[in-house]
Amino acid sequence: MLCSMTELPPIYQDGISAGRLDEETLSDNFCDVHPPLDLHEAQVAADRCYFCYDAPCIQACPTSIDIPLFIRQIATGTPEAAAMTIFDSNILGGMCARVCPTETLCEEACVRELAEQKPVEIGALQRFATDKLMERPEHPYRRAASTGKSVAVVGAGPAGLAAAHRLAKHGHAVTLYESRPKSGGLNEYGIAAYKTVDGFAQEEFDWLLGIGGITVENGKALGSNVSLDGLQSEFDAVFLSIGLGGVNALGFEGESVLPAVDFIEDLRQADDLGKIAVGRRVVVIGGGMTAVDAAVQSKLLGAEDVTIVYRREQGKMAASEHEQNHAAASGVRIITNAAPLGIKGGGVEFAYTVSGDDGLHVSSETFVLPADQVLTAIGQTLTEDQVTALKLVRGKIAIDDLGRTSMAGVWAGGDCATGGDDLTVTAVAQGRDAAEDIHTSLMEGA
Amino acid sequence: MADLKSNFVGIESPNPFWLASAPPTDKEYNVRRAFDAGWGGVVWKTLGIDPAIVNVNGPRYGAIWSADRRLMGLNNIELITDRPLKTNLDEIARVKRDYPAHAMVVSLMVPCEEDAWREILPQVEDTGADGLELNFGCPHGMSERGMGSAVGQVPEYVEMVTAWCKEYSKLPVIVKLTPNITDIKQPARAAMKGGADAVSLINTINSITSVNLDEFSPEPMIDGRGAHGGYCGPAVKPIAMNMVAEIARTPELAGLPISGIGGVSTWRDAAEFMTLGAGNVQVCTAAMTYGFHIVQEMISGLSLWMDQKGMTDTSEIVGRAVPNLSDWKNLNLNYITKARINQDSCIGCGRCFASCEDTSHQAIAMDVDETGKRVFTVKDDECVACNLCINVCPVDQCITMERLDVGVIDERTGLPVEAEFADWTTHPNNPGAV
Numbered sequence: 009m010l011c012s013m014t015e016l017p018p019i020y021q022d023g024i025s026a027g028r029l030d031e032e033t034l035s036d037n038f039c040d041v042h043p044p045l046d047l048h049e050a051q052v053a054a055d056r057c058y059f060c061y062d063a064p065c066i067q068a069c070p071t072s073i074d075i076p077l078f079i080r081q082i083a084t085g086t087p088e089a090a091a092m093t094i095f096d097s098n099i100l101g102g103m104c105a106r107v108c109p110t111e112t113l114c115e116e117a118c119v120r121e122l123a124e125q126k127p128v129e130i131g132a133l134q135r136f137a138t139d140k141l142m143e144r145p146e147h148p149y150r151r152a153a154s155t156g157k158s159v160a161v162v163g164a165g166p167a168g169l170a171a172a173h174r175l176a177k178h179g180h181a182v183t184l185y186e187s188r189p190k191s192g193g194l195n196e197y198g199i200a201a202y203k204t205v206d207g208f209a210q211e212e213f214d215w216l217l218g219i220g221g222i223t224v225e226n227g228k229a230l231g232s233n234v235s236l237d238g239l240q241s242e243f244d245a246v247f248l249s250i251g252l253g254g255v256n257a258l259g260f261e262g263e264s265v266l267p268a269v270d271f272i273e274d275l276r277q278a279d280d281l282g283k284i285a286v287g288r289r290v291v292v293i294g295g296g297m298t299a300v301d302a303a304v305q306s307k308l309l310g311a312e313d314v315t316i317v318y319r320r321e322q323g324k325m326a327a328s329e330h331e332q333n334h335a336a337a338s339g340v341r342i343i344t345n346a347a348p349l350g351i352k353g354g355g356v357e358f359a360y361t362v363s364g365d366d367g368l369h370v371s372s373e374t375f376v377l378p379a380d381q382v383l384t385a386i387g388q389t390l391t392e393d394q395v396t397a398l399k400l401v402r403g404k405i406a407i408d409d410l411g412r413t414s415m416a417g418v419w420a421g422g423d424c425a426t427g428g429d430d431l432t433v434t435a436v437a438q439g440r441d442a443a444e445d446i447h448t449s450l451m452e453g454a
Numbered sequence: 455m456a457d458l459k460s461n462f463v464g465i466e467s468p469n470p471f472w473l474a475s476a477p478p479t480d481k482e483y484n485v486r487r488a489f490d491a492g493w494g495g496v497v498w499k500t501l502g503i504d505p506a507i508v509n510v511n512g513p514r515y516g517a518i519w520s521a522d523r524r525l526m527g528l529n530n531i532e533l534i535t536d537r538p539l540k541t542n543l544d545e546i547a548r549v550k551r552d553y554p555a556h557a558m559v560v561s562l563m564v565p566c567e568e569d570a571w572r573e574i575l576p577q578v579e580d581t582g583a584d585g586l587e588l589n590f591g592c593p594h595g596m597s598e599r600g601m602g603s604a605v606g607q608v609p610e611y612v613e614m615v616t617a618w619c620k621e622y623s624k625l626p627v628i629v630k631l632t633p634n635i636t637d638i639k640q641p642a643r644a645a646m647k648g649g650a651d652a653v654s655l656i657n658t659i660n661s662i663t664s665v666n667l668d669e670f671s672p673e674p675m676i677d678g679r680g681a682h683g684g685y686c687g688p689a690v691k692p693i694a695m696n697m698v699a700e701i702a703r704t705p706e707l708a709g710l711p712i713s714g715i716g717g718v719s720t721w722r723d724a725a726e727f728m729t730l731g732a733g734n735v736q737v738c739t740a741a742m743t744y745g746f747h748i749v750q751e752m753i754s755g756l757s758l759w760m761d762q763k764g765m766t767d768t769s770e771i772v773g774r775a776v777p778n779l780s781d782w783k784n785l786n787l788n789y790i791t792k793a794r795i796n797q798d799s800c801i802g803c804g805r806c807f808a809s810c811e812d813t814s815h816q817a818i819a820m821d822v823d824e825t826g827k828r829v830f831t832v833k834d835d836e837c838v839a840c841n842l843c844i845n846v847c848p849v850d851q852c853i854t855m856e857r858l859d860v861g862v863i864d865e866r867t868g869l870p871v872e873a874e875f876a877d878w879t880t881h882p883n884n885p886g887a888v
Binding site: 055061063 | 522805
């Protein structure tokens with residue numbers, strides 16, 4: 009028998025509001041999406057590695073971690089040695105273990121994916137090893153003797169941190185400039201909370217500084233209180249890793265429209281998730297990782313209906329199949345081949361699209377999705393007036409294979425530069441490799 | 455399904471799977487459960503004279519494991535039964551009375567004195583047991599007291615004690631041999647001379663399974679010290695099968711029945727032992743690892759295989775592979791094969807390449823096809839058909855050996871494959887060629 013009810017719980021409140029779910033539910037919703045392996049699980053997982061020759065997983069890793077070796081080191085009871093194998097190639101191996109789309113990188117290349125559709129759990133094993141070493145109080149690397157050289161690193165995201173650590177390790181004095189109050193870049197501000205729980209981004213940053221020789225200056229942004237000219241005269245070399253400070257906008261605005269990166273940032277920085285407002289009905293426009301992160305987290309905050317709308321076909325979505333499945337499993341609906349036209353009534357009007365050889369065609373058939381909140385995730389852009397002196401290619405700082413920009417003494421890497429895939433791991437590779445080239449350049453004739 | 459009933463030196467059992475003398479057959483409770491689970495027979499854990507021995511009160515086993523912690527080898531420092539003789543004899547009598555169709559063999563180890571044997575043998579016979587097994591094999595503890603392998607390592611003692619047992623008992627006598635010798639044929643011959651009805655082998659191998667790298671002590675560690683133990687389990691199967699086969703193929707020993715022991719874990723292991731001359735098999739480690747229920751897999755597997763081979767009696771298996779066990783010098787040097795890699799089942803791990811390139815004959819090429827897939831192929835002009843690639847490949851049947859037909863040129867030697875058999879005895883490089 010159904011009883012009449014007078015008041016619905018807050019989850020059904022129209023509009024944008026905070027506190028849709030109670031504290032306990034929120035805490036459950038935002039727990040570690042992939043809990044760490046325990047010792048037994050790690051050993052079973054490690055046993056599955058075939059120690060391939062010139063392993064495909066290594067080829068698929070942007071930082072070329074010697075994966076079979078580190079897994080064998082786990083299997084033989086030396087996770088600390090495994091962690092050093094990882095960190096030697098990728099000092100942010102801890103974060104990459106959490107956020108890398110391994111299903112499209114190392115684990116996709118794993119021969120056991122081909123053999124059994126069950127790759128070795130490389131990401132989880134990497135986390136097992138790196139967690140073990142990072143639990144130790146001491147930093148595992150020692151700085152080389154001081155070279156007397158100094159390098160400015162601008163932007164404390166993945167590329168900047170990787171570069172700063174490698175430069176410091178070689179004995180250079182590094183000053184790390186960061187515009188925001190906290191360092192970490194996307195790791196701290198831009199990745200879904202359930203991928204990096206318990207303040208890991210700051211923990212990793214603090215651990216990384218343990219190398220010594222890195223001075224951090226927060227609140228310093230290129231173009232406002234730091235200039236490229238000034239850095240060039242003050243330092244022997246400059247590495248730019250300023251990320252993408254701007255966001256692409258839709259052709260229309262509204263009170264309910266918010267860039268997804270801002271939503272994610274607020275969520276990541278919140279002390280109390282119960283204070284983060286979210287719509288009852290949320291529409292996320294875009295097809296990448298940011299769209300998925302925003303949509304899933306909206307759902308986890310208590311949004312009743314969450315829909316991702318992408319203008320092209322599903323196969324073109326930048327979010328991996330794994331990410332799409334994660335969204336679907338979280339209750340997010342994905343609509344493809346629909347382009348937003350504008351705010352209409354209490355929602356967003358879309359037109360269906362058709363992809364042709366000559367581009368995307370918008371049809372005359374339209375529909376309206378009710379939306380209390382619209383999150384846009386249609387790409388980020390370089391703040392070009394920060395780097396007017398440098399050559400750009402397709403809106404990014406042009407760099408060569410060594411990370412060199414068009415200006416002597418200035419290197420760049422990460423999302424602001426050409427050549428990456430907007431992934432933490434590619435940013436780390438670029439930062440590391442640029443640091444090596446800076447080191448080589450600075451030591452020439454020394 | 456083929457009937458597996460077995461008759462080993464006159465001892466009948468529903469199947470050829472016996473539990474070896476060891477902890478699983480230490481007492482009535484276990485043995486009843488074993489028979490209920492389907493085991494055809496047991497060799498009751500070794501009896502000795504009173505007062506009963508004592509065991510260590512720390513760990514008794516050491517082990518080695520394969521991937522995923524599968525137990526591959528087990529060693530033990532446990533001694534013979536530590537219960538009073540009468541307790542064991544009473545239990546043996548009760549179990550045999552309740553399970554008349556199952557084989558009940560009693561293992562014995564008493565001092566190397568005629569009186570000791572003369573005293574215990576009638577007591578065992580009174581239980582209604584079907585046979586005796588003389589434990590001349592245990593390599594630890596008891597051997598320090600002049601028993602176990604200390605007897606098995608001296609053929610004269612083996613013959614002497616066997617003869618006493620034949621003199622003072624009507625029961626069939628199975629002499630259990632130690633592998634801790636140079637030539638297994640010597641103690642087997644001695645047992646035969648003493649009148650043994652059969653031999654069983656192998657007992658466990660002297661071993662240290664691991665060393666504790668914190669305490670610098672062999673494992674299993676007893677208060678900071680370890681003693682060598684007796685090694686058994688899947689890892690010893692190849693050693694055991696060779697010893698069984700050595701006896702089976704030696705003409706003067708050929709009629710001596712053998713109970714095969716050493717790492718038998720599946721029906722396939724049992725079949726292999728039997729084709730090499732074992733009349734039945736004894737199992738211990740597999741039961742200690744998985745429990746008694748595994749015998750059902752052994753029963754169904756052996757029976758199915760016999761059906762496929764058209765066999766109706768287990769005696770048809772015994773010794774089937776012995777005629778094909780040869781000296782190296784009689785292997786056909788004109789049998790020429792090359793490795794073949796099935797590209798459809800290859801998963802691209804490159805282990806064949808690494809093993810061949812780094813440690814063998816550089817006979818595997820690594821290329822990348824137009825789709826980016828790594829392709830490994832055999833270079834016939836380098837392949838010596840060593841088989842290592844097959845053994846390191848994680849995919850069963852991905853790499854196979856293909857025989858070259860007569861007349862085909864072997865690219866490695868540039869010579870055509872000869873039709874006739876030719877072995878080392880006639881090879882021109884052999885100074886002693888005939």
